[in-house]
Amino acid sequence: MTAMWRSGWQTRVADALLALVLLGFGLLATGLAGDNQPGSRQVDTVCRLLIAVAALALCVRRRVPVVTLAVVTVATSTYLLIGYPYGPVLLAFLVAVYSVAVRLPVRPAALAAGAAFVLLLAHVFFSRGPAPGWTGVLPASAWVVVPFAVGVVVRVTREAAARTRVEQARDRAEQARRQADEERLRIAQEVHDVVGHGLAAISMQADIALHLLPKRPEQAEVALTAISRTSREALDELRVTLGAVRRGAERGPVPGLARLPALRDRLAGAGLTVEVRVVGDPRELPAAVDLAAYRVVQEALTNVLRHAGVARAEVTVGYRPDEVTVEVTDRGAGATRAGLDPADDESGHGLAGMRERVTALGGRLTAGPPPDGGFRVYACLPVGSAP
Template sequence: MRLIGRRQETAIDAVLALVLLGFGLLATGLAGDNQPGTRPVDAVCRVLIALAVLALVGRRLAPAATLGVVTVATSTYLVLGYPYGPVLLAFLIAVYTVAVRLPVRAAAVAGGCAFAGLLVHVFWSRGPATGWEGVLPASAWVVVPFAAGVAVRANRETLTRGRAEQARRQADEERLRIAQEVHDVVGHGLAAISMQADIALHLLPKRPEQAETALTAISRTSREALDELRVTLGAVRRGAERGPVPGLARLPALRERLAGAGLAVELRTVGAPRDLPAAVDLAAYRVVQEALTNVLRHAGVASAEVTVGYRADELTVEVADHGVGTTFDTVDPAGDGTAGHGLAGMRERVAALGGLLDVGPRPGGGFRVHARLPVEPAA
């Protein structure tokens, strides 16, 4: 792709050089008629114009060398006394290219050398704009295109940095999103498996036939968690097809998994269910999943209630239990400082959609998680 780009750039520069060549040869003759005292246009003049203009074909590949050739041809042209004309356009373009393509220090050195070469005709020739009086006009032929080139270069670098920063932000956001998804999937699955394993270990010495039921639930829960984890990780594989995004329609399956772990979940629906935006559907499911996982871990109860409310302009989900009533963002059962990630993740999900999350003890005992997610009114 880069090679094709360079060929296209060279082709564009070749067309530019041919256009300037035709214009230069024609306009220089006309300029000579309006500048008395200049040397008539001859073969040497045309050769110098052609050399300066055609050197622009390689201006992107070798900016400094191109500027050197153009400066020598232009300075020789002016020292010989030919009329001021389009040949100076080639010099302007060469200086501009150096300022755009080279680092500032190298470009400044090349521009200074070009200015010194251009000054030769100022002190060599005789006329109203020669000698020290001609230094300032001659410097304009270098300073103006150089300043324009530096400005364009700085603008391009700013745009490039902006795009790179935006790409990094998007990548960070995607990594955080995937990390949250993995946390929700793995955290819920491991909590259910841990509870089922405790049940199996408790039953194994006295009632091994009932322990088999718990082990079967462990096997089923682990497979389901792995399947969901594969779907989540598939999002980071380029070209991989995404699986269906989890949503409230999977709450019955979630209830069955938790029932195998010893937590009975009662599902209630208020209002008429309807299709929801994928982001809202996923956020609502993850809030319920994370809240029930924490009930399983920390509440010390065998039941919980989940209420999903469909309203005209919002969706509400509530998870309530009659447990110890401790906020799980203050619980750190592992003692490793990881507590609170589930609650923080829920808050981030809900806040990202413009919703509200209310978490705290229930007045009659237990704990309550209540989320409100805005939804466009149904047509």
């Protein structure tokens, strides 16, 4: 509200200053113009009064442009009909026509300007001073056509600029919405990967503990210890993830392929033996690629733990000059694991989440039972094009 009031005050001051400038110029220059126009009427009090009316009417040209144009036109036409010299009074008329054209839609502005033009033409034929006749129609029309055309162009330009600003604001809002959706999806995937893997390991270890407790309670203690360690690690990682979300910042150290030994050890406590092989020379990867590769391995091994019904899986990490590959294979019930976890896929996680992670970085992912049985998840991530 304060900004609008300040803007309105500034425009009123600007219009008042313009009116005073034209008034001063008209009072000073009209006499000089009359010296160069033989036959025109001498400047007198009425002349000065008409100049003052035409100039001062511009003080309200933005608020009531049609009224301003009417007052200026009547004053200017009366001035010219009496025979006073052509001069600065026409500048006020020019500004009034421009104001109508720039403030009103084209049709009502054209009607107002046309009426002003007809009234202005009266002096061409009926002036007490020199009456130019038909030869004066074209010069008189220029005082209407030129400012009207300029005003229309300015109005159209302003409207186009306003539409552009609105469209840009809409695009920014849409982009912000898309970024928020992508961030929510990223957070959901992170939480799913952390919690899903932890719960799968805990579930398997709990089954082992329940099975061993009646017969070999000392071995059940090992499984319960693994449950405690796994739950603590999952909660710590979940706490870090949610803490970064609350701060609105990226996490500092993110999981990567360097954590595969810890993942292997954790799954070993859950009863799944994982053999990790590395092909090529290991090197530091872009954070996004490193995280995606780790999450693919983690999610694939979680699905082995949930669905394969086997106690062994193999992970192969391949480092190539321009890409890194990860492969997870097992000899479990691959043919019956269509879609891995249907509930996960329907909610956008599981296999679908892995594929989204990989394709977002320009890579590719394949998953399914190989010809010799079992199940295989393979992801290839470009290193050079990673953000």
